[in-house]
Amino acid sequence: MAYAEKVYKVRNGKQTKQYTWRARYKKPDGTWGSEPGFPTKKLAEDWGDQQEVSIRSGTWIDPEKLQTAFGKWVEIWKTANKKRPRTQSSRAYLLDKLLLPEWEHTPLTEVNNVFAVKAWATRMAKPHGKHDPDTVAQARSLLSTILSGAEDAGYIPANKLYGRRILVGTDHHEEEEEVWAQPDEIYRIYRRLDGVHALMPLVDCYLGLRWGELAGLHRDNCLLKREDRIDGKPFVRHVVRVDAKLGSLHEDTFELDEDGLADWHRAEDARLEECRAKGWKANRRKPPKNVVKLYLGPPKNKYSAREVDVPEFLVRLLGEHLEAWPHEHPFSTPGGQFWRRGNFTRAQLRPAADGREAVARKRGFAGREAWEPILPGFTMRGARHTHDTWMKDDGVDRALRFLTMGWVPKDIEGTYEHVTPEMRRHRLQRLEARWERGKRVAGQGSAGDPKKS
Incomplete structure (x- = not known):
């Protein structure tokens, strides 16, 4: 049974007449636990009795665990939650920049406070703080995930953040929509660039690969021949394959x-x-x-390891590129190195899509002509958006859209539907028509761009 004992205060190394009460209670392993600092004997005994009631009911949380510093728990949590390197690096950024500076030495029981987290989020997010509201929202979500782990491990009774909606930031601006391209716009960007730089955004608009899948594609996985039958007649198509083990650049x-x-x-x-x-x-x-x-490593998920059908015009362009290209990866730099996403976007795609100013010729520099904007804000992610938008607009069956994009079919319809050769032929025909349409429209009003067949 729990009991209370006096704890005399010590001043200058000597015991004084002032005292508080310390609760003593029996822990599940038979040892005695204690909690000091109570002003009266009854409060100490009541607290000790509550601990023993919780122990008997199986709901007891060791007070020492409740006082575990958030930073110490994070290290325990990380060892039990190994993720892909990309996820680990994202979590490390949020912990180092937002969570640990605020909560590292704070006990878990104090971190697990909705009001405190709301106040922290308000201070961190613009315009009051220096972080983007979306980044703060991601950090808050990670904090909730970490506290759920603490709940599961018996360090806190319950995660109070779970299911709670915490608005981050005061600016209620609409999220900008990803910029996608019309066929003539991507054709004009293609004509404006040269060589592999021109082919990369074009291929992505017509195949819908993720950046890592495009940049990590190996020539051995390009233009593989597949044969189906439609109404008893051969239907030959070419595909690019996203390998299950090494199909994506990370x-x-x-x-x-x-x-x-x-x-x-x-x-x-x-x-x-x-x-x-x-x-x-x-x-x-x-x-x-x-x-x-x-x-190089596996793509995003098991559904991302797939084959994507290539339209005939792109079979020709990609075939010509592979024949002249000396490197293993068709969409590497001209020197054969892997592209960094930011480098390609900054050096190639931004000037081609956004336009650029002219630079006069001078000693040591040949100069350059000005480019008018074609599609400001267009990105390689926007190229993937473009492909799905085109398929939706062209009435491509949902089963083939999911297969082409490498998406996870989460509903019962996705389990039972299958891709037919007729679906594949329809998609390829519509993409071929978009290519011809893009050339025709772009040729009517794009004077000044370098000509390319």
């Missing part, structure tokens, strides 16, 4: 381990030595905490 942030840090120092030593040999002044840089790596 660009993720990793924490530098000891070996990675040693490699960085060796590279830095080599850089400094090269600078000294050339007579340049150079200072040693500060070692980074993280490193960004490009690597």
Whole structure:
């Protein structure tokens, strides 16, 4: 049975006549637990009795666990929740920039407070704070996920954030819609660029691949021949295949381990030595905490490993490109390296879609002509939006749309519907018609762009 005992205060190393009460109660393992700081004996005994009632009913939470610092629990939680590198890097950013600076040393029982979280979100989000409201909302969602883990592990009785809608930010602006292209717009962008740079957004609009699937595509998975039969006659088509194991290029942030840090120092030593040999002044840089790596791995989910039918005009263009291209990955840089998404967008797609100013010829620079805007704000993600929009507009069956885009069929209809050769032929015919339409319309009013067949 729980009981209370006096705890005398000590001042300057000497016991005084002032005291508080400490509750003592028997824990599930038979040892005695305690909680100090009660002003009266009755309050201490009542609190101890409540602990023993909770222990008998199976709802007891160890007070020591309730006082676990949020940062300490996060480390425990991360070891039990291994995710894909992209997810891990996103979570690491939200923890380092928003959650840990606020809650790292705060006990879980205090973090698990709806009012405190609302106040924190208001301070973090623009215009009061420096973070975008969407980023703060993602951090709040991650916080709820972490607290749910604490509930499951018996560190808190319940996650009070679960199911609670917390508005983030005060600006109720509409989210901008992704920019998608008409056939003539993507054709004009294609004509404006050169070589592989021109082919990449065009292919993405007509195939709907994710960026990583396009940038990581291997030539061995291009233009594979498939044969079906329609009304007893052969129907031959060509596909690109997104491989289940190495079908996507990933660009993720990793924490530098000891070996990675040693490699960085060796590279830095080599850089400094090269600078000294050339007579340049150079200072040693500060070692980074993280490193960004490009690597091939599985696509987003098991449905993303798929084959996408290629329209005939693109079979010809892609075939010509593969014949002249010396590298394993058809949509790499001209030097054969993997593209970083931001580099391709900034250097190639933004000027082609948004337009650019002319630069006069000068010594060491041949100059360049001005480009008028074609489709401001268009991105490679917008190219994927474009393809699904076209399929929807062309009446492509839902089963084939889901298969082409690599989406997960979550309903009963997705379980029972299947793709037929007739569906495939319809989609390819409609894409071919869009290509011809795009050339025709663009040719009527796009003077000034470089001509390309």
